[in-house]
Amino acid sequence: MDLEKRINVFVELGKFLGQFSTPNFTKNDAVLHNDLFFDGFKHQIKLAEEHNGWFTIENITFAFNNWANxxxxxxxxxxxxxxNFNVYKPKQVAIIMAGNIPLVGFHDFLAVLISGHEVMVKQSSNDKHLLPYLSKYLEYVEPSFKGKITFTEDxxxxxxxVIATGSDNTARYFEYYFRGKPSIIRKNRNSVAVLTGNETPEDFENLSEDIFRYYGLGCRNVSKLFVPKYYNFDGFFQGMYKWHPIIEQTKYANNYDYNKAVYLMSEFDMLENGFLMIKEDKSYASPIATVFYEYYDSLEQLQDRLQAETDKIQCVVSKDIIEQSVGFGQTQNPQLWDYADNVDTIAFLLKI
Structure with a gap:
C-alpha cells in the first residue's frame, strides 16, 4: 500500500470521527460504511463512559473533534x-499506551501506520474500547490494513x-526491559503557564480550558503557573469561573475534597474558589483540582530555567513572552507535527 492510500484511509477515518465531535451525534450518509459502523461506535462510546468515570461524553467527543479536524x-x-518514506520492509512496532485521556495513544498509532509499518498495541485498561473499533473501520476502508494491526493484553x-508511555517509575522498567530494541520511552511531563499581570479576561477564560479539560489529567494540561512577585490572582479566579460546574462530577469532587482536607490539616497556605485550589509549590505535577504556582524574579531567568528543565515540561503557555510557547487555550489542540516530548516519531520510525 503506497503512502497516498494510507493518507486517504485516515482522511476517511477523520470524516467518520467528525460525526461524533459533539455529544449530539450527527450521522452523515456520505461517510463510507456508516451503516455498518455508526451504531456500533455509539455503543463503544457508551462502554468507554461506563468503564472510566473520567471519560465523560464531553471529553470523549472533544478528543474526537480534535482528531476529525x-x-x-x-x-x-x-x-x-x-x-522520505522509503520503508521497503515493514517492521513490527509495539506501542504501550497510557489511558489518562481518550485515545491518548492515537498519534503513535497513526504515525506507525502512516510510515508503512505494522503495529502491535498494548492498551491501558482505562481506555480499551475506542481504538480497536476504529481499527476495524480502517481495515474495512482499506483491506490492506488487515493483519497489520494487532491488539494484545499479553x-x-x-x-x-517500541514506543512506550508511562510514569517516571514505569519508564525505568521500560528502559531496562526494552534496552535491546530501538525505542521511544515517554515519562511524566506537565505543562505550565507564564503570567505577567497583563492578561485579559479572555486570556484567563482560554487558560481555563488548558487547566480543566480532561479534568487536568493530560500532560498538556497546565498544572503550574509562574507569576511575578505580588501577583493578584483575582482576575485568574474570575476567568476560571466558567468551569465551576466541574465540581458536580463525583470523581473530581472527591479529589477536590480530599486534597483540600490534606492541605488544611497540613496547614498549607492555599487559595480556593470552591472547585479549584492554587498552592505555592516548586513541583510541576499538581494533584487533581489543584494548580501549583511559583514566583519568578525576571522573565529572562525564567526562560533559562524552563529551557534547562525542558525534560519535565510538555507545553509552555504564554502571551508570546516565552520562546516556543503556545497561546492561552491551545494546549489541547496540537497539530499532527506537534510531537509529544518534542521527539519526532516519524523520523524515529523511518530509521528503524
Missing amino acids: ALTKSNITTWVSKY KLNDFDA
Missing part, C-alpha cells in the same frame, strides 16, 4: 511532506521497535 487531506499531507513478543 486533524485528519484532513491537507493536514496529513503537510505533516508527511518533509519526510507480554509483548516478536517486535522490532
